[in-house]
Structures are given as C-alpha cells and as structure tokens.
Amino acid sequence: MAIKYNSVLARQYVFISLIALFSILPISIMAYKIFYLDYPLTGLIPVNSYILDVKMQADGHGDSMKMSTFLPKSDSRQTILNEMSSSGAFSLSIDSNDMNRMATWEAEDVNGHHNIGYSYSVQAKHVQYVIPDNLLIPDSYPESLGQYLKEEDGIQINDPLIDQSTKKLITDENPSILDVVTRIHRHLQDDFANKKFSGFTDAITALKLGEASCNGKGRLFVAMARHLNIPARLVGGVILKQGSKRTSHQWVELYINNHWVPFDTINNHFAEIPANFLTLYYGDQALFKHTSDINFQYMFSTKTRLVPRAEAQEVLGESVFNITNFYSLFQKVGISQDLLKIILMIPLGAFVVVVFRNVIGVETFGTFLPALIAAAARESGLMWGLLGFVSIIVISSLVRKVLEWLQLLHSPKMAIMLTTVVVVLLLLAVIGVNLGMIQLAQVSLFPIAILAITAERFAILEAEQGMLKSIKITLTTCVVIAACFFVMDSLFLQSMILAFPELILIPVALNLWLGRWIGMRFSEFIRFRKLIFGPQS
C-alpha cells in the first residue's frame, strides 16, 4: 500500500532530519579538524595566565643614568606574550643572547623622579622530570658544558669544606645520579633553615651557617653538584602570585641525562618546577643593575586570570580551516576578536534561557534579556552586573511611578524612562570610577532600550499583580542571568566555539528538539501538585 502524502508525517521527517543534520554536521567538521587537521584538543582547556608588571623608580641628580634587568624568554615551558614598556624619557635597548635577554634603560642628564614600567603576560607549565635510578655520573661532558663545572665567585667547588660535606653525604663508591641529587636536595631542604635574607650568600658561608636564603642554598647546591662532576647552574626568576612584592627567587638546574632539571630547596621542588615559576635568567647574576646613588626601587605586581591556552590560539592561526582568517575579516572593520567571541556565545546564552523558560518554567523579563545582560556583564563581572541591572530596574520603575502620577502619555513617558536608564548607567560608571571599582563602570555597556522596556514591564507588573510578583520575576531573571553568565563566561566553551565555530549549530539542534518537547515544565509539577500528588479525587 502506497503511503499517502501526509503533512504531519512530512513535517516529522523534516524535523528529525534537521536535528540530525545540525548535530552530525558540526560534530563531523569538528572531528575532521581534530583528526585530520590535528587541532589540539587539550589546548582548549583554559590556563591561569599571569600579567606581571615590573615597576622601577629612580631619582636623577643631573647625571646620566642606566638601569638594566632581565626579561623572560619564551621556551617550551613558558610563553611570554603582550610585552609592553613605558620608558618615559629613557631609551630602551634589549640585548638578547642564547641564554638571557637583558633590557637596559639609559638617559643623559636625568633630573627628578622617574618611573619605568615593563609588563608582559606569562603562561607557564608545571614540569616534572623523572630521573632514571640506574643512571651514573658521567666521566666527561661535551666541551660546551665546561662552564657549568667550573669554580665561580661564591661557588667555591674546590674548597675542602665542600669536599668534606659531599663525602659525608655520599658514602657510596659509585653512586647513581638519582641517589646523589636526592641526598643533596634532602640535606639542603631539611637540614638548612630557610632564611629571609636578600643579600649575597656564597656557598661556603651557607654551609658554615647551616642556614640560607634562596641564593645561598642555590650556590651551595651548584657547588656540591659541580664538585661531583654534575653540570649545574643557578636560575633566577619570580614566583608568580597575585599581588605586589619585591622578592625575586633563585633555584638551580642540573644537567642530567641531556636535560636541565630544576631543583628548589627552599620550596622543596625535586626535579620539578611549578607553573607559577617564571624563569628570568640563567647564571649567577643580579636581577637589577643600575647606576649608583639614584635611590633605585623596584616592585613586581602580578595579576592572574584564566585565558585560553596560548598554543591553542597559535595553532589555530596556522591551520588550514583557520578561524583567524575569518576573524581578520571582522578586524578590518574594527570588530575585535573578543567581541566576536561574545557574539558567538549569545546563541548558547539564549539556549540557557530556553531551558529555564520551557523546561524549568520560570518567568523572566524579556525572552532574551538575561542572555544579553549576561553578555554585557562580562566586562563588569557577575556581581556588579546584577547589581547594576537591579539598581537600573528599581530606579527606573520609581521614576515611572512619578511619571505615572504626572499622568503622561505613553511614548513621551517611555522616552523619559530611556533617559533615566542612560543617566543611571552613567552615574554607576562615575561612582565606579571614583570609588576605584572599575568593573562597575563597565555596566554602561548594557542594552539601554531593552532595560527601559524591562523597567516599564516591571512597573506594569507591579501595578497589576503586586510588588511580590514583580520582585519574584526580577529575582528569577537574576538567576537566569547568572546561569547565562556562567555558561557564556566559560573559557572552555569560549575556546571551543573559537576553534570550532560550527558548534553553534548544536544549540540549534537542541532548540529544535525542545521546540517540540511537550513534557511538563518543572514548575508545572509544583503548579499542579494537588492534581499529581494530592489525594485521588
């Protein structure tokens, strides 16, 4: 029997095919990118990025002035991005060799107080090495490593005291490297007190005192290692932690099995280096050098934030199907990648609203207002965003009450409401800036017209169904804004959508499915609880 044309059936087929298309298509493209174009999937998980701001101050007395410090280099462990300098009257030169990068600021006839700043963002990995336990200390090394076996100022490898203490520590005739470095590391970590002392301590002094700061312990470690014919070097850097500080840090690296392996006997890192260690230079160096008598001061300020991995973005830039080309189109007309990212996230926010309205069954002001507010609150942060939203609604609806009393016609009244929203937004921005709450100032990006309409709805609802009802809907709107915010602010999802913009079709598939979902909303179980859970009638 031939199947008769049936519009209901036809619609069902089209519906199912569309859902299938919108789920299979993006997943196939994504799979193609991952397996064929080798997109890095692990690179999509966001990492903690640090923004380090090195501030230097000096007072000039009419003479020439010179200051220098080390700048970090990008390597396999750490990535340095967005370097920015503010040098003022000084000329900046950067001298780079295969080990270190040194920045030097110079100026003639300097008078008065001067500030110099240099900032960059850092993404670094935690690295841990495994030292094979059967590895013995080699008899000889390539010539290039010679400098890491020599005696230096402060690293007195030929001093009898070093010989004595290493002999005491290592009794085996033919010890393994693992055994040797474990014993030295444990000895320095456990038997030497950590001392907060910023001056220079040489290896012998540290040994004699039985206590030392990072540079003393470092020199002693290097001295003992070199004494035992293991190439070793000092590493200088900064431990990155939110806040301001003046302390830098030193640790050591030993050349084991063709790798430079890090050790820190202040913080007990054995053959490992945490993700918040920034390497600035190699060798026994002073981090800052400057002309004397200039009252030189410095400070490290660190801010942290989660960002998509640097490698992921780089690889995306190189790959064939790359989206950065797509973005460069928009960049030509002045639309930033950041803005595009948010625009791409709005469909996801809208889907969150759909779930709240059609599956959970809560009422919100405006269908997609929560998603738009969440997008706008991205700059201000969720708390200030919600605070801004609520204060705009409350103040505008109060103004509406006054206008209502004045008995104005609708359109002029709405125009005044719109003005009120603009004024409140500007006031919030001014308050924010004056109180140093920069985030609050960002609420000025809110969708103004939509807020004016929302304030009007709030007022009508309040008049028709009471204050309680309008407050309730405001609260549920806030909850949905927060939910949208968490989804849209998710760095993982943002990275995914940047790498695989075709995923935007997935919410379309889900919306199609929910668009024909006839189930009970969660709130309806409560609304009809007496029919569902009550006594049988």
Added chain:
Amino acid sequence: MKNIFTFAKEFRQRVGAVLSMNQRNLEYIYPSNNRVDFPIADDKLLTKKYLLKAGVPHPETYQVYGYFFDLRNLDLDLSERSDFVIKPARGSGGGGIIVIVRKENGYWYSVGGKQYSLEDLRRHMCDIIFGIYSFGIRDEVVIEQRIIQHDSVNEITEGGLADVRLIVYQHQPIMAMMRLPTSASDGKANLHQGAIGVGVDIDSGITIHATHEGSYLDAHPDSNVFLIGRKIVYWSDIIKIGIQISNLVPLKYLGVDIAVSHEGPKVLEINVRPGIEIQNVNGKGMRRILAATRQMQLDVTKGA
C-alpha cells in the same frame, strides 16, 4: 504497602492526565488555530462582528474611538451615560477595563467606587489608543453596555462581574469554570489577579470544586457564601453558545468567556490561548478528554 512500580505507574498516569503549557501550545493551539485567525479573538471589535452576524448575544457597543481626534466629542458622547464599560479592543488579561456604574455631580464612579472626571476618562482612553494595554500596538477604545448580572450569580459574587470560561476543542466543550471577582481581585474576574475559580460540571452545570490563589476552598472568602453544588442558570444555553461560536470562527481550540446577565448569557470575549489553570480549578486534568477528542477527529479525517 505499595511497591515502587505501582507508585511510578500511578505517578505517570497522574502526570499524564494534566495538560502542560508546552503540550497546549504544540498540540492544541498551533495546529488548531491559524495565526492569521488570531485577531478574531484578540480584537474584540472583530469578535463582535462575528457575534453580531450570527446573532449571538453580547454586550451592545455604544462607541468606538480609534483616534485622538475621535475623543473631541467625548463629553457629548458620555453625557447621557451613567453606566458603561471602557475596554481596549486588543487588550489582554483584563488590563485597561473600567466599569462605570453611576454618575454623580459630573463625576463617574467605577464598580470599585473610584471617581473619574471626564479628563480622567479621556486620558485613560488616550492610553488605550496608545497601546499601553496591548503590547505597544495602536489600539481602539470600546465603550459598551454594562452587563447587569443575573441575581442567582450575584448571590455568589462580590463587587464585580463573574463569567463562565468554557474551553471548546473541535466543537466539543472540554472543561468549564466560573470566575468570581473578590475584593482582592478589585472586581476583576482574572484568576492571576485574585479571582476565585469555580469548576463547573460540563453536563449538569453544577459547581463541583473551587480554588482561590492556589488553594482549595468551599465558600467565598468575602461573603462566606457556599460555592459548591450550585446550578448555574442558563447552563444549556451557555454550552450551546460555546459550540455555536466554535462553528462560527475558524478557531478549533478556544476559550469562550460568557457572562450571565439578567437577560441570559452574553459573550464577553473569546480567547485563542486559554490558560491551563482551569485544571486546578476543576481539580482534574483535561489532557485525557482532549486526547480522546483529538483521536476522534483524526479518525474522522482518516475515514474521510
């Protein structure tokens, strides 16, 4: 003791008896009512045209104002009237309706006792024309006859006009309720504004169940009059009118609101998106009867 499976089965049956909002929209409103026909219900002036043509009783229209210009003779138009109803033609949820019951010393008084000057009324009408009560769309003001409620309905109502809401699907009356204004609802017969909902048995017209603000009750909270077990007057006429309207308009799932006046039933308005709260009011779900009616309709279509 019930085991978990019988419990789950009963739970599913109970959930399955209730029509949800999503299902109402998808399976009843969208397939039954074409968007293009929505104005027949949403625009009360258009509704009145249909009703007038078919001779269905409804409140007489006194005046219609579509432009501010029309309001210039408002003074003259209202001078002889002391009781009437002002309505937005495309309003929703009962918003913007003023019921004037008397005139004294040049002022009109609403059913709730509020005083209106001519300018108050004119401003209210301007708001209506501006679309305040109809989602910002330009609207028209309807001035119509005030319904004098039947005495038997007055017994159970306090301060306002009660009405019967009838859900009609595929020309079948599905479920009915009476909506009684309370002091809390300010004379309005809208459930979400605090009116009482009284479930009415479709066949007999006898009240069976009542709710107010989500809880069950037996008596009117203002007057303590018992609400259950009362027979609604003109019930068979009310049902007849409901079915007559469903034959009149191309809408297959609709709510018909009928007031019971001292002269008999009068249609107030029809609704293409009737709410689902009527199930709570009747103390039972309407999904089963809707599904049965739907199946019947499908069988008829297939047979043909």
